[in-house]
Amino acid sequence: MDSSSLSIGQVAKGAGVGVETVRFYEREGLVPAPKRRPSGYRQYPADTVRRIHFVQAAKELGFTLREIRELLSLRVTAGKKCADVRKLAHEKLAEVDAKLTELQRMRAALAQLAASCTGKGPTSECPLLDALDAQGDAHVHR
Amino acid sequence: MDSSSLSIGQVAKGAGVGVETVRFYEREGLVPAPKRRPSGYRQYPADTVRRIHFVQAAKELGFTLREIRELLSLRVTAGKKCADVRKLAHEKLAEVDAKLTELQRMRAALAQLAASCTGKGPTSECPLLDALDAQGDAHVHR
């Protein structure tokens, strides 16, 4: 096997997932179908590991595989205009910013909870919700 | 029906979910079982809507219902020591901070992609991954 190509097992191990997951991601279009050896064995380029890391990270952040596929395909290609790419990028940026805001609210609430717990504070029904409320709301539907 | 109590339908509408979801969350311990009218109808306090909003937001951020249940039960009660609560709060805080870091990396990458697209930039295989890489990595397993 040539030096700069990986077997599915090496990719899986490198990315911390099972080989079945790699094949699943291929079927789902999250990892491009790799070249094959005459035997049919898959030969992956090294950056496939990075790609799967990205998928895992994005999943942890609440993106679906469908959304991650969109993120990964965000590039200017033959059939796609630059303006379209920029438009989608801005949409995703807005989503990310919304998540950032919520996470920061939650972070503040958790920090407050941890701090308020240094001794004699009263026991609220749900300090986390209280803290979030105190932070100031601004979400209507969703 | 007394003024400060809501039917399951009102709660569901207020939270933007179906009534089945509210009952599901009750079974799963995400929403406390409410008082009942003699007929068996559920009577919810007003803050149930807020609680469900929190569940939805946390879900969007990649927390599982199990984790959200933990977050919601983060309080000092009879059987739980303050130190334990603080410990768990700090653990969750670390998780949130990790998510924040990843999201900020992704945000920077998306912003760069959107900006780099103002005209003549070269078409990379995957600008988003490139941008993330350029950001500097520091994750090993997961």
Added chain:
DNA sequence: ATGGACCCTGTAGTACACTACGGAGTCAAG
């Protein structure tokens, strides 16, 4: 007192994202 909107319980079905398995072929170290 009636009818349409609402609620009850329980069970079953769906979508998503894997995960496991069976039966066969391939690779490479010894």
Added chain:
DNA sequence: CTTGACTCCGTAGTGTACTACAGGGTCCAT
């Protein structure tokens, strides 16, 4: 040239988080 680890494909099973009935009972405006 054997043998044990690895790979192939296809299909089936799992866990999570809903979502949709079915077959009833309840509420209340008219």
